Amino acid sequence: MTDQTKKTVMLVDDDFDLLNQLKLQFGSAGFNVISADSQEEAETLLKTIKPDLVVSDLMMENIDGGFSLSYYIKKKYPTVPVIIITGVTREIGLKFTTNNEEGRKWIKADAILNKPIKFEDLMKEVNKYL
Amino acid sequence: MYNLKVLIVDDELGMRNGIQRVLEGFRMKLPDVDDEIIFQIRTAETGAEAISMIDNERPDLILLDYKLPDITGLEVLEQIDTTDETTLTIMITAYASLETAVSAIKSGAFDFLSKPFTPEELRTKVSKAAQSIILAKHVKKLNEEKRQVRFQFISVLGHELKAPLGAVEGYLYMLNDRTLGNELGSYDECVQRCLVRTEQMRKLIIDLLEMTKIESGNRQRELTEIDLTEVANMSIETVLPEALKRKITIETHFDSPVMILADRTEMEIIMNNLVSNSVKYNRDNGRVEIDIKRTEDRIEASVKDTGIGMTKEESAKLFQEFVRIKNKKTKEILGTGLGLSTVRKIAKLYDGDVTVESEPDVGSTFHLNLKSHKPIE
Numbered sequence: 387m388t389d390q391t392k393k394t395v396m397l398v399d400d401d402f403d404l405l406n407q408l409k410l411q412f413g414s415a416g417f418n419v420i421s422a423d424s425q426e427e428a429e430t431l432l433k434t435i436k437p438d439l440v441v442s443d444l445m446m447e448n449i450d451g452g453f454s455l456s457y458y459i460k461k462k463y464p465t466v467p468v469i470i471i472t473g474v475t476r477e478i479g480l481k482f483t484t485n486n487e488e489g490r491k492w493i494k495a496d497a498i499l500n501k502p503i504k505f506e507d508l509m510k511e512v513n514k515y516l
Numbered sequence: 517m518y519n520l521k522v523l524i525v526d527d528e529l530g531m532r533n534g535i536q537r538v539l540e541g542f543r544m545k546l547p548d549v550d551d552e553i554i555f556q557i558r559t560a561e562t563g564a565e566a567i568s569m570i571d572n573e574r575p576d577l578i579l580l581d582y583k584l585p586d587i588t589g590l591e592v593l594e595q596i597d598t599t600d601e602t603t604l605t606i607m608i609t610a611y612a613s614l615e616t617a618v619s620a621i622k623s624g625a626f627d628f629l630s631k632p633f634t635p636e637e638l639r640t641k642v643s644k645a646a647q648s649i650i651l652a653k654h655v656k657k658l659n660e661e662k663r664q665v666r667f668q669f670i671s672v673l674g675h676e677l678k679a680p681l682g683a684v685e686g687y688l689y690m691l692n693d694r695t696l697g698n699e700l701g702s703y704d705e706c707v708q709r710c711l712v713r714t715e716q717m718r719k720l721i722i723d724l725l726e727m728t729k730i731e732s733g734n735r736q737r738e739l740t741e742i743d744l745t746e747v748a749n750m751s752i753e754t755v756l757p758e759a760l761k762r763k764i765t766i767e768t769h770f771d772s773p774v775m776i777l778a779d780r781t782e783m784e785i786i787m788n789n790l791v792s793n794s795v796k797y798n799r800d801n802g803r804v805e806i807d808i809k810r811t812e813d814r815i816e817a818s819v820k821d822t823g824i825g826m827t828k829e830e831s832a833k834l835f836q837e838f839v840r841i842k843n844k845k846t847k848e849i850l851g852t853g854l855g856l857s858t859v860r861k862i863a864k865l866y867d868g869d870v871t872v873e874s875e876p877d878v879g880s881t882f883h884l885n886l887k888s889h890k891p892i893e
Contacts, residue, residue, distance in 0.1 A: 403683035403709050407690060410706075414696050473682070502682060505695065 393516055394418040396435070398428045398442035398455065408441065411505045425451035429458055436463055439515055441508070444472035444482075444498075456495040467515035468494070471508070473501035518551040520646055523575040524559045525566040525592065526608065527585050531631075532559045535579060538635045544643055546650060553646060563587035570596050576649050577642065578605040580625070582616060590623050598624025601652035604645045672838045676720060676852070680713040716852070723854040726785055727837075730861050740780065743773035744815060745808050747783045751791040752806070759795050759804070766795075766804045774808045776815050776888045782862045786870075789855040790819040790882050796849055797880070798823035814868070815888050820881040826874040834872060835860045859884075 395417045399405040405421055412419050420435060422428035425446050440459055444452035456468040470493075472482070482498050483489045497511055522539060526532050536557045544553040558575065560566040563584045570578070578596075582589040589607055598605065607620035607628040617628045626648065629641050687706040689695075696702040745768070752766055759766055776783070794804040802822040809816055824845040826834065833839045840846065840853040856870070863870045867887035874880035 401679060401683060403713060404686060406705075406709065407683075407686040411690065411695055473678075502685065504689070505693070 392416060392418045393438040394420065394435070395512070396428065396431065396437035396440045396442075397421045398423070398425070398440065398446070398452075400424055400443060400446040400451075404443070415505075415509065425455045428455055432459065432462060437466060439512060440466060440468045441512070442468065442470055442495075444470050444474055452495070453493065456493070460494045467496045469508075469511055469515075470495045470498045471501055471503055472498065518553045518650070519556045520553055520577060520649065521573070521575040522555050522557050522577045522579065522642075523566065523569060524557060524579045525561075525563070525584065525589070526559075526579075526581040527561050527583075528581075531581070531608075532561075535638065538638050539642065542639055542642070544646060546647060553650075555642075561585075563589070563592045566592055567595050574600075574603055576603060576653075577645055578603065579629075579642075580605050580607050582607055582609040582620065590619060593620070593623040593625060602649060602656060604649055606641055606645055669837060673724070676838060677717065680717040680720075683713045684710045720852040720854070723852045723858065727854055727858045727861070730782070730785075730858060730865075737779045737782070739777050741775050741777050742780050742783060744776050744778075744783060744787075744817065745770040745772045745774050747780070747787045748791065748806055748808060748817075751784070751787040754788065755792050755795045762795070762798070762800045762802075764795055764798050764800070764802045764804060766806065769805065769807045769809075771809055774810050774815060776886065778866065778886070778888075782865065786859050786862055786884065789859045790817075790870075790884065793855070793882075794819045794821040794823070794880075796851070797821065797846070802879075810888065813888060815884075815886045817884040817886075818881055819884075820879065822879040825876040825878050825880050826872075827876055831872050831874050831880075835870070 395412050397405060397408045397412065397419060398421070399408065400423050402423065405423055409419050409421050420431060420437060422431055428440075428442070440456075442452045442455050444450060446452065452470045452472065456470065459466055459468050470482075474482075482493060484493050484495060484498055496515060499508065499511060524532050524535050526535070536559065539555040539557060542555060546553065558569060560569050563586045566578070566580070566584075569575075580589045580592060584592070593605060593607075596603075596605075604626035605624065607617070607625040608631060609616045609620070609628055610631045617630075620628050626645055627641055629638065687703075687710050690706055691703055696706075748768070748770070752768070756766075758764075791804075791806070794806075798804065798821045804822075805818075805820040807816075807818045807820075826841055830841045834841065835856050837857045838853040839857075840851050860870050863884060863886060868885045870882060870884045872880055872882050
């Protein structure tokens with residue numbers, strides 16, 4: 387049962403535990419939570435559900451699944467905010483940002499945050515869009 | 517066709533042309549190289565010209581006259597990097613004195629040739645150098661490939677080690693910040709998951725250590741005559757509690773005993789991996805059948821399960837390091853992606869291999885084939 391007064395957040399991560407942590411945290415922060423562990427599953431769910439916000443991992447079964455997923459979301463629901471969280475910067479030094487023209491041109495997500503991220507920081511970002 | 521780049525450095529036109537003619541007509545064949553070797557010639561008249569040409573494009577072989585109009589051949593040698601074994605120099609000396617030859621070799625020349633020489637002598641010296649150059653190039657290429665593989669391995673390993681650490685860290689932060697409230701019971705799942713992930717990390721480290729032992733070759737291998745069915749029975753004993761819990765039956769067909777001259781630890785690693793996989797990836801109420809038999813001079817073993825199976829694409833990458841088949845069915849099963857790659861590495865040590873036949877939702881059969889060395893009399 388979804389509570390109509392609560393906001394619905396969709397969480398996407400292919401690591402069972404990182405997804406689980408997001409689920410527990412968003413749940414205890416008073417959200418309706420729907421979750422997917424792959425880009426594919428997320429896209430299937432999005433066919434019937436329109437969340438208020440999506441938080442997705444970047445690197446999933448496809449190398450940049452998070453980017454393709456946000457592209458898919460923005461085409462279907464242009465107003466749904468998408469936040470991507472990634473460990474890629476720390477791991478290989480690739481930096482992505484939506485803070486400049488260049489980044490916004492091809493990254494369809496609203497924000498990109500680096501892992502590890504404290505839940506309060508993630509919430510601050512989430513609240514900007516809700 | 518294999519092009520060997522040669523630079524002839526001599527101030528005498530006749531000498532340059534003579535060497536060029538001999539080498540251009542020379543077709544060389546090496547036992548280890550499939551292609552024919554041909555010589556691609558450039559020439560220089562002075563030491564300075566030679567150095568600038570070498571800086572520009574490094575030749576494979578330099579035929580260097582000792583006596584040049586500007587500087588000596590030795591001085592040329594001093595100015596080029598002679599530590600690179602893919603460029604060799606043959607010093608050509610007019611005075612067949614031992615002293616010049618020795619000083620040339622000391623300065624980094626590979627060989628020397630004393631004037632006058634016959635075309636046959638030239639070809640012999642050049643062949644010897646060419647052989648050495650091609651070998652050095654080959655070794656260099658292999659080392660580069662090895663470095664690449666190593667680098668890839670380390671970056672994947674880093675990722676595989678960091679993932680469980682990140683997961684545990686995440687739960688600890690939740691506990692620390694009391695994200696789920698002050699009731700300790702709310703955190704039961706977090707603690708459980710931390711234990712699962714640390715267990716996985718420990719397994720990864722153990723598998724990694726086993727693999728390094730096999731790979732480094734430093735481990736003292738002790739070949740003794742052992743009964744492979746006994747090793748298999750021990751592996752079965754280890755997985756029995758798990759099998760009983762999930763009502764998986766394990767059948768063995770052994771023409772007991774099957775003796776093999778092998779290292780016990782290596783055989784244990786193989787059997788433990790194959791047997792535990794057959795239970796881990798099985799369905800509840802499933803079945804495992806293990807066969808071990810001896811043919812003429814080989815040992816054949818198979819481990820068959822009625823588990824989740826794999827597609828052809830998945831089977832194809834199964835034996836690579838860190839490859840774990842990731843799908844809904846394997847999500848809850850702990851694995852490191854190193855076990856089967858180690859099994860294959862060991863099998864290769866016994867002039868054998870491990871292969872898999874599999875069908876999704878029907879099961880997998882792993883075939884192990886090892887050469888059994890004759891027992892020492």
